[in-house]
Amino acid sequence: MKTDVAIVGVGQSPFYRKCGMAERELCFIAFQEAIKDINLRPEQIDASIVCSAPEYDKQRSPAAVIADYLGIIPAPSFNLETLCCSSSAGLRQAYSLIKSGLHQVVAVIGFQKMSELTSREAAERMVRGGDVQWESPFGLTMPAYFAMVASAHMAQYGTTPEQLAQVRVKSCIYGEINDKAVYRKRISVEDVLNSEMVTSPLKKFDCCANADGAAVIILASGEIARRVTDKPVWILGLGASTRSAALAGRLSFTNIPVAREASQAAYEMAGIGPEDIDVAEVHDCFTIAEIVAYEDCGFAKPGEGTRLIEEKQTYVGGRIPVNVDGGLLSKGHPIGATGASQIRTITRQLRGECGKTQVEGAKFGLIHNVGGPGLYCYVTILGRD
Amino acid sequence: MKTDVAIVGVGQSPFYRKCGMAERELCFIAFQEAIKDINLRPEQIDASIVCSAPEYDKQRSPAAVIADYLGIIPAPSFNLETLCCSSSAGLRQAYSLIKSGLHQVVAVIGFQKMSELTSREAAERMVRGGDVQWESPFGLTMPAYFAMVASAHMAQYGTTPEQLAQVRVKSCIYGEINDKAVYRKRISVEDVLNSEMVTSPLKKFDCCANADGAAVIILASGEIARRVTDKPVWILGLGASTRSAALAGRLSFTNIPVAREASQAAYEMAGIGPEDIDVAEVHDCFTIAEIVAYEDCGFAKPGEGTRLIEEKQTYVGGRIPVNVDGGLLSKGHPIGATGASQIRTITRQLRGECGKTQVEGAKFGLIHNVGGPGLYCYVTILGRD
Numbered sequence: 212m213k214t215d216v217a218i219v220g221v222g223q224s225p226f227y228r229k230c231g232m233a234e235r236e237l238c239f240i241a242f243q244e245a246i247k248d249i250n251l252r253p254e255q256i257d258a259s260i261v262c263s264a265p266e267y268d269k270q271r272s273p274a275a276v277i278a279d280y281l282g283i284i285p286a287p288s289f290n291l292e293t294l295c296c297s298s299s300a301g302l303r304q305a306y307s308l309i310k311s312g313l314h315q316v317v318a319v320i321g322f323q324k325m326s327e328l329t330s331r332e333a334a335e336r337m338v339r340g341g342d343v344q345w346e347s348p349f350g351l352t353m354p355a356y357f358a359m360v361a362s363a364h365m366a367q368y369g370t371t372p373e374q375l376a377q378v379r380v381k382s383c384i385y386g387e388i389n390d391k392a393v394y395r396k397r398i399s400v401e402d403v404l405n406s407e408m409v410t411s412p413l414k415k416f417d418c419c420a421n422a423d424g425a426a427v428i429i430l431a432s433g434e435i436a437r438r439v440t441d442k443p444v445w446i447l448g449l450g451a452s453t454r455s456a457a458l459a460g461r462l463s464f465t466n467i468p469v470a471r472e473a474s475q476a477a478y479e480m481a482g483i484g485p486e487d488i489d490v491a492e493v494h495d496c497f498t499i500a501e502i503v504a505y506e507d508c509g510f511a512k513p514g515e516g517t518r519l520i521e522e523k524q525t526y527v528g529g530r531i532p533v534n535v536d537g538g539l540l541s542k543g544h545p546i547g548a549t550g551a552s553q554i555r556t557i558t559r560q561l562r563g564e565c566g567k568t569q570v571e572g573a574k575f576g577l578i579h580n581v582g583g584p585g586l587y588c589y590v591t592i593l594g595r596d
Numbered sequence: 597m598k599t600d601v602a603i604v605g606v607g608q609s610p611f612y613r614k615c616g617m618a619e620r621e622l623c624f625i626a627f628q629e630a631i632k633d634i635n636l637r638p639e640q641i642d643a644s645i646v647c648s649a650p651e652y653d654k655q656r657s658p659a660a661v662i663a664d665y666l667g668i669i670p671a672p673s674f675n676l677e678t679l680c681c682s683s684s685a686g687l688r689q690a691y692s693l694i695k696s697g698l699h700q701v702v703a704v705i706g707f708q709k710m711s712e713l714t715s716r717e718a719a720e721r722m723v724r725g726g727d728v729q730w731e732s733p734f735g736l737t738m739p740a741y742f743a744m745v746a747s748a749h750m751a752q753y754g755t756t757p758e759q760l761a762q763v764r765v766k767s768c769i770y771g772e773i774n775d776k777a778v779y780r781k782r783i784s785v786e787d788v789l790n791s792e793m794v795t796s797p798l799k800k801f802d803c804c805a806n807a808d809g810a811a812v813i814i815l816a817s818g819e820i821a822r823r824v825t826d827k828p829v830w831i832l833g834l835g836a837s838t839r840s841a842a843l844a845g846r847l848s849f850t851n852i853p854v855a856r857e858a859s860q861a862a863y864e865m866a867g868i869g870p871e872d873i874d875v876a877e878v879h880d881c882f883t884i885a886e887i888v889a890y891e892d893c894g895f896a897k898p899g900e901g902t903r904l905i906e907e908k909q910t911y912v913g914g915r916i917p918v919n920v921d922g923g924l925l926s927k928g929h930p931i932g933a934t935g936a937s938q939i940r941t942i943t944r945q946l947r948g949e950c951g952k953t954q955v956e957g958a959k960f961g962l963i964h965n966v967g968g969p970g971l972y973c974y975v976t977i978l979g980r981d
Contacts, residue, residue, distance in 0.1 A: 233729055259838075264657070265650035265677075271724040272649070272679045272841070275971035279840035285857050287836035288972070289685045290677040292650075294657045300674045303698075304689060310696035313688075313834070339656040344618055449698070451672035453644075455664035456657070472670050586660035587673070 216309045217436035217443035218593065219316075220245040220429035221555035225391045226543040229326035230423035234268055235280035238322050241425040241548075242281050249429070249439045251316065253282035256429065258314040260304055261290050262297035262321040263547030266336050267328060277320060287314075292547075294340050294582035295496065297321060298426065299550035299589035303449045305430045315432050321551035322425035333421050340583040342457040354418055354497070356458070356584040358410040361499040363464035365412065368514035370502065372412055376403035377520045378498040379416050379540055384526075386541025388567055393422050393543035403498075417498040422543025426551035428558075442562045447483070447575070448592030450476030456586050465514070467500075469588035470507035470581055477577070477590040478509070485509030488531060488592075489573040490560045492553035494581040495538040504579050505533070508590070527568055535568040550580040554591060561595040601694045602821035602828035603978065604701075605630040605814035606940035610776045611928040614711035615808035619653055620665035623707050626810040626933075627666050634814070634824045636701065638667035641814065643699040645689055646675050647682035647706040648932030651721050652713060662705060672699075677932070679725050679967035680881065682706060683811065684935035684974035688834045690815045700817050706936035707810035718806055725968040727842040739803055739882070741843065741969040743795040746884040748849035750797065753899035757797055760883040761788035762905045764801050764925055767880065769911075771926025773952055778807050778928035788883075802883040807928025811936035813943075827947045832960070833866030833977030835859055841971050850899070852885075854973035855892035855966055862962070862975040863894070870894030873916060873977075874958040875945045877938035879966040880923040889964050890918070893975070912953055920953040935965040939976060946980040 222244025224230075224237050246253065259281075261274035270276055274288040293300040298321030305317040325333055334352060341347035341356075364370045380400055386392040398416060406415035436443040452472035454461075461468065478484055485508060493504035505516035510531050519525050525533040536542065536556040539549060557576035559565050578591040607629025609615075609622050631638065644666075646659035655661055659673040678685040683706030690702040710718055719737060726732035726741075749755045765785055771777040783801060791800040821828040837857035839846075846853065863869055870893060878889035890901035895916050904910050910918040921927065921941040924934060942961035944950050963976040 235729075266656065269724060270728045271651065271721060272677060272968065272971060274678065275838050275968075276727060276841045278838050279842070284839050285837040285854065287685075287688070287974075288678075288838040289689070292657060292675040292677070293659065293673075297674075300672075303672070304674070304692075307689075307692045307696040307698050310698070311692040312695065313692050336656060339654060342661060343655045344620075452670040453660050453663050453673040454669050456655075456661045457664070469670065583657065583660075586657060589672075 215433045216306050216430055216446045217433060218428055218558050219431045219436050219440045219443060220249045221558045223391055223426040223552050223555050224424050226393050226422045226424035226545055228393060228422065230324065234270055234273055234322055234324050235277050237324060237423060237425040238277050238320050239280060241427040245427040245429050251439050256283045256316045256318045257286050258308055259283045259286060259288045259318040259320060260301040261288060262292065262301040262319065263323050264292055264294055264297060267323060267325050283318060293587040295546050296550050296580035296582040296587050296589045297547045299578060299580035299591060302428060302554060302591060303451060303589060306446050306449060309430060309432050315435055317430050319428040319551060321548040323545035323547040324423045325421040325545060326423050345457050353584065354410040354413055357497040357499055358413045360464050360503060361412050364499060364503065367465050370517050372404055373400055374517040374520060375417055375498040376400040378495065378501045379403045381520065381526060382495065382534060382538045382540040385535045385568055386537030389537045389542065392537045392541045393420065394541045413497055419496050419539040419544040422545040424543065424545035424548040426548045426555055428551050428554050444558045444561045445594050447594045448477035448481030450474055450480065450590040452588050454585060456583065458584065466503055466507050467581060467585040467588065469585050470504065470579060473588040473590040474508045474579065477592050481592040483575060487575050488577045489575050490557060490570040491531060491533045491577040491579065492556055493533055493579040495534055495540050496544060501534065508577060508579050527570060532570050553578045553580060557593055561593060600818045601691050601815055601831045602818060603813055603943050604816045604821050604825045604828060605634045606943045608776055608811040608937050608940050609809050611778050611807045611809035611930055613778060613807065615709065619655060619658055619707055619709050620662050622709060622808065622810040623662050623705050624665060626812040630812040630814050636824050641668045641701045641703045642671050643693055644668045644671060644673045644703040644705060645686040646673060647677065647686040647704060648708050649677055649679055649682060652708060652710050668703060678972040680931050681935050681965035681967040681972050681974045682932045684963060684965035684976055687813060687939060687976060688836060688974060691831050691834060694815060694817050700820055702815050704813040704936060706933040708930035708932040709808045710806040710930060711808050730842050738969065739795040739798055742882040742884055743798045745849050745888060746797050749884060749888065752850050755887065755902050757789055758785055759902040759905060760802055761785040763880065763883040763886045764788045766905065766911060767919060767923045767925040770920045770953055771922030774922045774927065777922045777926045778805065779926045798882055804881050804924040804929040807930040809928065809930035809933040811933045811940055813936050813939050829943045829946045830979050832979045833862035835861030835865065835975040838972050839970060841968065843969065851888055851892055852966060852970040852973065854970050855889065855964060858973040858975040859893045859964065862977050866977040868960060872960050873962045874960050875942060875955040876916060876918045876962040876964065877941055878918055878964040880919055880925050881929060886919065893962060893964050912955060917955050938963045938965060942978055946978060
């Protein structure tokens with residue numbers, strides 16, 4: 212595999228509705244899992260990147276507090292944020308720190324503790340991730356934005372509420388057996404359709420939920436990777452794109468432009484295409500977001516994403532299993548931890564450690580992680596030896 | 597000069613008490629200055645890093661909003677924060693993005709608009725940059741922390757309030773002729789000593805003040821740098837260190853441990869020592885901080901920093917001119933913009949563009965930028981051909 216940087220350790224805390232512990236303790240749980248299998252001491256990690264969306268936690272600038280608690284000092288550290296894709300952006304920076312020769316082993320620590328705020332307070336903060344000068348004052352919340360995407364997809368391609376509900380059904384099947392997920396109960400298409408309306412056409416069970424949680428990824432240079440683990444997972448593609456927070460200038464709502472651009476860039480860097488991907492994690496903050504992600508990542512043509520879920524092609528055993536850890540919909544979505552949790556799942560798939568949800572022989576995996584209503588997208592492609 | 601990454605453009609908005617414009621407009625002013633001298637269009641910048649401390653501005657995740665306004669989309673972007681040294685940390689990441697081969701031209705955009713908050717609100721946010729679990733609830737504000745440093749320095753080395761005041765006198769002499777500074781009036785040692793007590797022994801004029809402002813640094817690979825400018829300024833040394841936000845475990849208060857570690861790392865990478873530095877910018881958030889910085893950067897031995905200011909060795913014409921643009925004390929301290937403003941000054945010194953404050957023949961410059969009460973320090977060493 213032609214690359215110089217590998218993932219050598221991954222860890223995740225359970226995701227909780229309310230964790231009852233400090234941010235640093237949450238991160239410690241994830242960090243312990245990430246280092247337990249590898250022959251590394253915390254002090255050998257020579258840089259860390261702490262990824263979270265600010266304004267949820269009392270602690271400002273958490274990087275120093277967390278790096279200290281994990282024993283990763285005095286190594287350089289900083290806080291990085293791109294809303295919901297913060298830790299995927301962190302992975303890209305960690306790669307560049309190693310590839311540039313500045314560092315050899317870097318920890319990416321994603322976390323969020325959202326339970327200190329009421330739902331209303333959390334929603335208010337999310338709204339301000341949109342353009343505060345021109346749009347968010349008029350009430351464009353996250354569910355409202357994705358409801359626009361769902362409406363456009365329905366109008367243009369005939370997508371139905373039942374098809375959206377099928378995404379949630381799949382999510383719950385895999386969430387049930389993920390002991391780190393918040394939601395661990397199977398539900399039916401009817402359960403989704405009968406749930407409370409949030410923003411038409413999205414019902415309550417079309418939406419993911421706030422959570423507390425942390426996830427950690429440890430990266431190393433190729434040389435060190437081969438020394439500390441016999442299952443290095445290589446970073447093959449890193450695509451990223453940024454666009455305005457204002458939606459007024461967007462030409463279409465049936466796709467997320469940054470996601471198309473980022474996945475294209477990731478495929479280009481990796482030198483492979485969507486047909487080569489064996490397993491994927493996509494940003495299913497809402498059921499419609501998973502359908503659109505199928506299309507933006509090239510797993511289906513525009514408008515044909517619904518066929519993948521109808522034909523169960525994104526289940527284990529299907530053509531391209533997606534979110535077979537339960538996704539954001541079942542795991543919960545602790546903003547800064549989400550990307551690292553997705554990366555952990557794909558790393559474990561490529562190492563063959565996923566038990567009942569293992570995709571046999573998986574060689575290439577993709578992670579698609581979107582920030583806010585499409586301000587950022589980071590797409591990562593991983594591969595094994 | 598053996599290096600691959602250069603600074604090719606620098607810009608800064610005036611620093612204001614209250615700017616009366618949006619964050620993106622502030623950044624635009626700085627960006628315009630940064631690109632005006634070089635043969636580059638915004639769309640040739642292939643990544644941007646937006647550096648600011650969150651919770652001051654209504655706009656969350658400003659990177660996308662600002663990158664869009666400056667025309668740097670769909671290039672990858674992210675928000676980075678290390679409190680008061682955010683944009684110095686941004687420079688180090690930009691270097692790694694170029695050195696790793698991921699990007700060729702990267703803009704570091706530092707800004708802060710603090711005027712939307714009352715002083716009390718701003719102070720409350722700063723306090724939460726300390727350890728919120730164990731220390732900041734007990735009232736350890738920024739002035740209180742640096743008052744502890746001043747008291748320790750006085751007790752151990754006999755440093756006097758008059759010597760601290762001399763730092764402010766120098767700052768005001770250079771602030772008077774910096775048309776981007778907030779404070780442009782000379783003051784005397786007596787003025788400082790007679791100003792209102794903030795936290796003993798620090799008086800009002802021993803402290804820098806909140807401000808609104810932006811500063812931009814554009815970096816390019818060596819190949820592009822030689823093409824777009826005839827005065828590239830090379831990045832020679834990048835040192836960084838992180839330590840706990842909690843002060844309880846600190847062994848001494850007469851120095852800032854992260855600053856010693858970061859400057860040592862920067863000298864090592866650059867292959868030069870403090871005696872080679874011709875001009876420096878240090879983080880004078882309080883007068884005592886400049887004295888301690890002289891010592892932490894190796895310009896004076898521990899306890900002998902006061903001699904440098906007494907003998908006017910840090911004035912233009914002295915052995916090592918420091919903060920001859922007025923420093924934080926006269927320019928103001930818009931958190932995220934401060935590091936980039938310091939880097940701009942040193943870049944302009946090395947290009948010979950500083951007029952009355954020009955340090956003749958300056959070849960090597962150093963920037964020392966501290967985050968909070970010593971949670972982070974980033975030290976940068978620059979050199980010209």
